[in-house]
Amino acid sequence: MYDSVAASNCSHDRIKTTTPTITISLNLSTIPNPSTVLSPNTHTMSSSLSSSSAIPEPNTEACLGVLQKLIQIKSYSKTDGELAATSHMVIIMRSIGLDSKLFKFDNDTRQNAVGVWKGKGKGKNLLFNGHLDTNPVTEGWTVDPWGGLIRDGMIYGIGVSNMKSGCAAYFCAVQTLLASGWKPSGDITLTFVVGELQGGVGTAALIEQGVCDNADYFVNCEPSDLKAITMHAESQIFRIELTGVTRHMSKREEATDALLAATDLIPRLTDLTFPNAKNEDVESCNRCHVGVVRAGLGREMADWRPPQVADFAVIRGAARFGPGQTPSDVRSALDKACQQTRDCFPSLQYEITFEQADGMPSFEVPKDAYIVKALNKVYEQVRPNQTQPTGVLKPQCFYGSDAGHLYEKLGMEGIVCGPGGKYNTMPDERVEIVDYVDCIKMFIRLIMDVCG
Incomplete structure (x- = not known):
């Protein structure tokens, strides 16, 4: 009140x-083939998942390589770097067998990347959402913003927290599952959008194009330090x-x-x-x-x-x-x-x-919703004896995210959860490697639980 x-x-x-337009030259020949570098290890899965399967473990070194390559693409918002980043994602998604394509919008000047792993049955369909456009580099950096430096348990780079680590996490989760031979019953859709920094115009365009209609649940991977954010403001x-x-x-x-x-x-x-x-x-x-x-x-x-x-x-x-x-x-x-x-x-x-014509709608989901409980469960599997912080949490509740568009326009049940946040939007932006890898492990289990 x-x-x-x-x-x-x-x-x-x-x-x-x-901001002037920046042309990006991307040498894809230097990018390791994800299908050859992300061979998983496995261990016996928890009883909450199918006892006939095993939970694959991601290859940490390879997953860091995927994230480093994303950091090295200078994808400032509303520049040609967006085109390079989304094109890169389509290429590596195709390399691991996903049905992948680019979806143009804004008079064909911008594009989103989408990959789909079709399920073999009638399971629930899960959508992952994240943006590849980044804020500009500010004063005060002491490391190369596009170097992808790994040091002292951290990975550095502009946009690594907001939010390339989240994008890389769900890509690596899907690749790890594909390499393990696991087959989903429901569809998994990976969306890599741009324009989040202009009020979420990229995700709004995908919704208008019908790309998201098939999903039952979504995970928006904005930086939350792996907390489960059930509400944020408009x-x-x-x-x-x-x-x-x-x-x-x-x-x-x-x-x-x-x-x-x-x-x-x-x-x-x-x-x-x-x-x-x-x-x-x-x-x-x-x-x-x-x-x-x-x-x-x-x-x-x-x-x-x-x-x-x-x-x-x-x-x-x-x-x-x-x-x-x-x-x-x-x-x-x-x-x-x-x-x-x-x-x-x-x-x-x-x-x-x-002054603002339109922007990020607010978002909410009940704390006892299926997708929230499913995420809480896999968090506790990855981090035993820890309870996932869940709810209307500060500072994340003051953020805006594309979750608002998915919630408002489609009425879809979802959750906001991703690595990074502690060092977000600041010089020497960085993410703790343990959080990045744990997020991949969580998403692997979540996919198996929801879409299995």
Whole structure:
């Protein structure tokens, strides 16, 4: 619910006044053939799976090689590197026997890669989803962002956490099962999309093209540190314009300072939750953040006259709100906060606008859903005597993911779980190798359980 701040508690009362396109050249001849390097070992499987089968173990060195090759493809979002990464995935999926193809979208300028392992019976169908486009490299890196360095139990690279390790994990799980001779009853579909960083346009395109219709369940492999994320928020980008009244600093008592009003408003926004949360889980997904503040003289926000009181300020931020809440709920809370600031600055005017046309929908799945329980079970098989953290967990509940599109557009039951997260979106982005390999082991068992 909305966390109000008393209108009389005004901060100013305490002040005494008198990307270019990048062409990628990919040498596929240097990529090991996955069908020859990922020969699995086996051990007796748990009683929860078919006693007539064995659980294959992935080849760690080979699986790290698969991930390294993905890291070495510079696949910045909305560049030709996306084409190289998706084409690479189709090639290696075909090399292990999957029915694989590229699906074009956005006037054929972008493409997703999809591979299908057809089942031999009438088992349940499982879809894996992940994106290959990455954020740009920022300042502060001490290693080659595209080197795929392995050091001290970590693998480094831009996009390795968000989220090439997740993509490589489900590819390696399927390849390991194929090499072992195991046969699924249901279909396994691997989707490697782009455009997740533009609101999930790649997955949305696959849904519109009917590629995902056959699946009963999905696993979205965004970085969760192998936690099972059952809910995440929707995002709304907002802009608030504050208009005051200027005077020279000698007469600032007569002014309405838009900059000072912004400093009063920002803490109110930071503390917001939004109305109509249906339960505590949904409310726990609520967060409001201000990321940009500018102020100056006039709508141009001229900054060359510091002795004059600023009469115009712009605040830009993002709201995260949970399933069942709406942009109207966000607007209502923003409006109340602005009204409280206006009570402290009576001549102040404000305008709230939403900048984001469409984005990531929210996502939720019951904690006792089949796919959640199945994932919990295989986690405990891979990590004995440990219980998988499951639920509405921070910080992941504030993320956006393509799980929202699969949930909203198809009503599909799914879960968000993948390696990485701890070192996500930061210089020297990296993933713990044990988490990557354990994720592969989990996905092997999950496929056998769901599709066997």
